[in-house]
Amino acid sequence: MTVTALAVCEPDRALRLRLGAVAAAAGFDVAFPCNPGEWAATHDGVVLLSVRTLDQLDDVERVRRTRPRGIVVVLLDSPDQAAGRAALRRGASVVLDRHTDPGDVLSTVRLAARGSAVVPAQLLYEFAPAAPEAMVKLDDDELDLLYHLADGATIKRIARQRHQATRTVERHLHRLYNRFGVHDRVQAVATAIQMGLIRMPAPQVPASAGRRSSA
Known part of the structure; x- marks a missing residue:
């Protein structure tokens, strides 16, 4: 899957512009829609959604309803147990700390678009x-x-x-x-x-890690 369209839904203007600039430099067609669900209905791309409260996860479901196989990258202020579990259950493809470097966010988007499993290792074990x-x-x-x-x-x-x-x-x-x-x-x-269907060894990675590499 080649993804060129990216919707950046981030309320903080400075961060929104940084994410948009990095994405544009990487070759993405960047948009800043107010309604991610409506954008997903007409674009086959990735929605990058910043979530401050659990109520905002409704937008994840709206995107999923319009494009069930779409990719939704959720940026959380505090990717703790409750928030991480809620985001994935509502349909998020990827959960990242909102303070992740924009370049790493875009690298993660590309990994998710290629079908790799992408989730912070510590967060996976928490939720x-x-x-x-x-x-x-x-x-x-x-x-x-x-x-x-x-x-x-x-x-x-x-x-x-x-x-x-x-x-x-x-x-x-x-x-x-x-x-x-x-x-x-x-x-x-x-x-x-x-x-409890599978068991994995505890990850030996920094808490800031947010990717799994793929072959």
């Missing part, structure tokens, strides 16, 4: 505590697919490692998303960890 009993039963093949997603692997990389066609992997992913009732890989991994 996805293991549940005592899984509500969804998965077979070994589905668990293997989940671990690939958690590792940030692209669809092409997963297809190579599983010796499958990319369309086969995409079909399996969509079936997995439907079972969890989620929209994308970030939500699928978070839900799996919350349910």
Whole structure:
């Protein structure tokens, strides 16, 4: 997926202009819409949405209703347990600290557009505590697919490692998303960890880290 359109929805004028300038320099077609839902209805791009209160997460749902497969990058003032969980459950593709460097924000947008799992490592473990009993039963093949997603692997990389066609992997992913009732890989991994379906070692990265690299 090649993304050229980017909607920057940030109330702070200075930060909005910095994000817009960095995005424009990187080749994005930048817009500053007042209504991200209306913008998403006519543009196949990324919505960069700054959220100060949980009520503003309604805008994430509006974008999802108009473009279910769209990418919504949410910038939170304090990406704590409650805010992070709420953002992903409402449909955010990516959750970042609002104070992340604009250049890193744009790098993360590109990773998300390529299909990588992108979420701050510490935040993932905060909003996805293991549940005592899984509500969804998965077979070994589905668990293997989940671990690939958690590792940030692209669809092409997963297809190579599983010796499958990319369309086969995409079909399996969509079936997995439907079972969890989620929209994308970030939500699928978070839900799996919350349910206790997969276990991952505690991340040894700085708290400011906000990306997973992809092959």
